[in-house]
Amino acid sequence: MSEAGALSFRWGIPKEPVSLDPDMRSFLAEHVGSATPWPAESPAGWVLAAPRLSDDDLATLRTIVGDEHVRIDREARLAHLGGASFSDYARRRVGDVADAPDAVVAPETHDEVEGILRACAERSVAVVPLGGGTSVVGGLRLDRPHIALSLRRMNALVDLDSTSAIVTVGPGITGPRLEALLAPRGFTLGHLPQSWQRATIGGYVATRSAGQASTGYGRSDDMVESLVVATPRGTLELGRGPSSAAGPDLRGLFVGSEGAFGVITRVALRVRRLPTERIYEGVLFPDFAAGREAFREAAQSRTTADVMRLSDGDETRTTLLMSAPGGVAGAALDRYLRLRGVEASRSSLAIIGWEGVDRDAVRARRSATWRVLKRHGAVSLGRRAGESWRRHRFEGPFLRDALLDAGYLVETVESATSWTQLPALHDAVHAALAHSLGPRPGPYVMSHISHVYETGASLYTTVIAVADRADPVGQWSRAKRAVTDAISDQGATITHHHAVGRDHAPWLIQEIGPLGVEVLESVKSGIDPGNVMNPGALLPD
Structure with a gap:
């Protein structure tokens, strides 16, 4: 299998193999349900339709960027299948590559980009700009004839x-x-x-x-x-x-x-x-509510750290399962926590990190944050836990690949709201996902706060369920509709940082109102009257 084909239905190829250990498999079986392995079809067998652009279209593009920078071969088109959501990967696992670009065009200069856009507008050829291809909201998914505008050469x-x-x-x-x-x-x-x-x-x-x-x-x-x-x-x-x-x-x-x-x-x-001093620590709160209040107070007293991540009880449970010591060491940790008023089974894990160029200033900031945290029952797990998170923080997508291979649906939802509304948003998101992805024992739903502001915070939720192999895309689409309705009904934003894409576009009118949508449509028609720029993303077709 080529690397291009492999990356079409998974995040990537890790330096070290990632697998589910027996404890994790037992946890999944108990809390989510048993799944059967989900092998992906080999990309060699994928049926890729012929490019839908005319010879004249391709000749015009080659005139702008050069022959070697307009590619219509199979390898290039599959390598530029954008999107990294569960739905994107689920489609490709069964060989559905209908959204592959008809051509890949790689400009090097601004003038070349402008020339490509003019040519595509004249010929009604859609353009999907492509960087890393990591959208998880359908921002790159398009079935109509289009080019992938690869920006990889514009990397200076x-x-x-x-x-x-x-x-x-x-x-x-x-x-x-x-x-x-x-x-x-x-x-x-x-x-x-x-x-x-x-x-x-x-x-x-x-x-x-x-x-x-x-x-x-x-x-x-x-x-x-x-x-x-x-x-x-x-x-x-x-x-x-x-x-x-x-x-x-x-x-x-x-x-x-x-x-x-x-x-x-x-x-x-x-x-x-560039920071020369970094302090990252693991912290446990008695529960999620105590941690949430500590984060709110820190934000409103302007004593926040640079990294502030707070897991709810369900996410804390899975994190401790994968990283906490067992045996004598585990028993000692339990005693240490109980002496400080924290029950591990109810606790909420936080990662707090401070960075800077002045050692004394970083330590002073840490002291100010800790004065707030202690008022809410925080117990330090030390720097080892914080540094472990910092070193391994980009490994989550590789674990998702292993879960997909094992037959599980894994997806994320994110939003943001005021501190007042955050508890209700958390409950509404969990209830919507639990109801739409039942029956029991699954799904397993867990959340964390990862971005804090004086007036509110983001909420990032991960859900794991047994994948419906007959219709995995429909399975998630139904859950996505239910949870996005719940988020919108709570008055929270439909997205804090994943963007609108095509998946959230139907709810944009509820976020900014009919007049707000009209304003954006006016901008779109003014600078892209032919609707060739990533049509369907941000604003529904």
Whole structure:
């Protein structure tokens, strides 16, 4: 099997094999149900339809970028199947590749991108911009004739203004590559989403992503200083200075626009000094409510850490199952916790992390945070637990691959709301998923808070169920509708950082109202009158 084929139905190929140990299999059988292995069909047997673009279409594109950068061969088209959701992987496990692009076009310059968009608009050929292909909300899924606009060649670090702490890059540069280029110069972007190993900077900005340290470093939209955007109607250069009162900020139309309005071809981002001091700790609270109140107080007293992640009881249980010591060591831990008023079976695990360039300042921040945490019954598990999380934090998608292979549906849902509404949102999400993916014993639903604000927080939920092999996509679609209805009914946002894509687009009208949708449709028709830019993403067709 080629790597391109393998990556079509799984996150990736880990450095070390990932498997489910006996304890995890027993836990799944008890709490979710028994599943049978789910082998994927070999990509060699997938039926890929012939490209639907005309010879004239292809010739025009080749004139713009060169023959070698317009590919219609099987390997290239399968390698550019975008999307990393359960539904995306489930389709490909049975050989459904109807959403494969008809051609892959890889420009190198802004002018080439602009030329491609003009040509595609004239010929009514849809364009799906593609970076790391990590959308989990159907942001890249399109059945009509289209090209994948691969941004991999636009991956340069264009400029680093070390005085102003601003880096300018092409949209195709990945997080790891950017960090590797910044570190020797003493800087970091500090944006580390779960998709960090594959996602691109252009993707960060186009989806308004949030990273694991966003509480301290800010979300991607907080980092954007300026943008250059190519559209079918021409070029926009947006952003002057750190702040402006020159009317509405048009950067906001393209940050989070998911390629539906244009293609970001250059972006300038705020960077920070590379931390020389890091402290990461594991913490246990008596329960999720106590931890939630501690996080709220820390946010509202401005004593937050850079990383603040709080698991509910169900997520804590699975984390401890996979990492807690057993035998004598485990008994000693239980005694240690009980002496401090925490029952492991009811506890809520938190990961707290502080970073900076000044050791004394980092330690002072830690002390201020801990004064708040202690008021809510927090017990330290020490730095070893925190460092273990930091080292292994990008391994979750590989575990999902192992669960899919074992026959389980694994998917995530995220939202955000006020502190007042957060408990009700948590209960509503869990109830909707439990009802729509029953019967018992499954599914297993678990959540965590990972981004905190003075007024509220995000809620990130993972669900595991036995996959319905007869119709896995329909199984998740029904659950997705139920849980998104529940989120919307609670007055919470339909997405905190996964973006709208095609999966959330039907609920956008409930989020921003009919007039809000009309405003966005007016923008779309003004700069993309032929509706060739990622049609169906953000705004329903």
